[in-house]
Amino acid sequence: MLVTNGGKQAVYEAFQTVVDEGDDVLLPAPYWTTYPEAIRLAGGNPIEVFAGADQEYKVTPEQLEAAYTENTKALLFCSPSNPTGSVYSDEETKAVGEWAASKGIFVISDEIYQHLTYDGVEFTSIAQAAPELHDHLILLNGVAKTYAMTGWRVGWMVGPKDVIKAAANLQSHLSSNVNNVAQRAALAALNGPMDQVSAMREAFDRRRRVIVDGLNAIDGVVCPTPTGAFYAYPDVTALLGREFDGVTPQTSAELAEMILERAEVAVVPGEAFGPSGYLRLSYALGDDDLAEGLSRLQKVLGAK
Ligand SMILES: Cc1ncc(COP(=O)(O)O)c(C=O)c1O
Numbered sequence: 001m002l003v004t005n006g007g008k009q010a011v012y013e014a015f016q017t018v019v020d021e022g023d024d025v026l027l028p029a030p031y032w033t034t035y036p037e038a039i040r041l042a043g044g045n046p047i048e049v050f051a052g053a054d055q056e057y058k059v060t061p062e063q064l065e066a067a068y069t070e071n072t073k074a075l076l077f078c079s080p081s082n083p084t085g086s087v088y089s090d091e092e093t094k095a096v097g098e099w100a101a102s103k104g105i106f107v108i109s110d111e112i113y114q115h116l117t118y119d120g121v122e123f124t125s126i127a128q129a130a131p132e133l134h135d136h137l138i139l140l141n142g143v144a145k146t147y148a149m150t151g152w153r154v155g156w157m158v159g160p161k162d163v164i165k166a167a168a169n170l171q172s173h174l175s176s177n178v179n180n181v182a183q184r185a186a187l188a189a190l191n192g193p194m195d196q197v198s199a200m201r202e203a204f205d206r207r208r209r210v211i212v213d214g215l216n217a218i219d220g221v222v223c224p225t226p227t228g229a230f231y232a233y234p235d236v237t238a239l240l241g242r243e244f245d246g247v248t249p250q251t252s253a254e255l256a257e258m259i260l261e262r263a264e265v266a267v268v269p270g271e272a273f274g275p276s277g278y279l280r281l282s283y284a285l286g287d288d289d290l291a292e293g294l295s296r297l298q299k300v301l302g303a304k
Contacts, residue, residue: 002168003178007112007155012038012158013140013167018106019044023073023132028059029274030233032082032110044073048274053235056224057084058092061099062116072249074106076102077126080113083273083280084233085226106136112155113124113229115146115197121227135160145229146197151249154178177221182227204230207283207290215281219304230284237277239301251276263296
């Protein structure tokens, strides 16, 4: 195991370690914005495999198989997902893990949202679901989400000895160890009681229902119910090409800009995470701000 300066450094070092110039990395889309950049920084090519709202944004082994070539070196797996909030079930995780193991490729599994699941949905680590991956599996994690400790910059990666050794060598010349005060704080969080985490998860759960209901009340918005993380990822393709008081957004980037100007609500367009036609909204904010934001969105976009 290697302790890193946040989950982000673990993501970077995982790709630096296993990806060589010209390798392909399968990247389920919508994806977190950092992944394709970290893959390119390692000299790899991100190969997007898209799953839409109809699949709850979860890719299948069949889709991965269709995108697989002899240049495929690794698969990025993120459940619960940023940006979609989707959580792969036990069976789905197993199916993806077994497929990857059958190909002998690396799986880089980002588990940073593992404690934030809702509706009784349980997080399954791909390490448990597909033990045969063992020699080709790198797990990434950190304290930023579970303990709301983003600024402490503590993450970690777990994986095969040679991979961890190579990543540690790289890090020793890059940033060396994580500062000891932050490591002590992270240890206290990891070994401490989980009651604060449960309280936070309950608040997220409440806000999650509010945001999904509020978004689905807008004419043309389809928002699957996310069961993890703290994001809603509505499909807004039906709003594109529609006129809103003199403005006709053709892309989700244009729609996001119109929303920012007219509602003064910041949403991230799908273009940041893959194809256009989607928005990412975070519900990690206070109940009152959330209600106010949703009512402004409904005013600008039109309730059903
Ligand atoms: C999926 C995912 N992985 C990793 C990170 C990195 O978090 P940090 O570097 O703050 O630990 C984030 C942060 O947004 C994330 O959403």
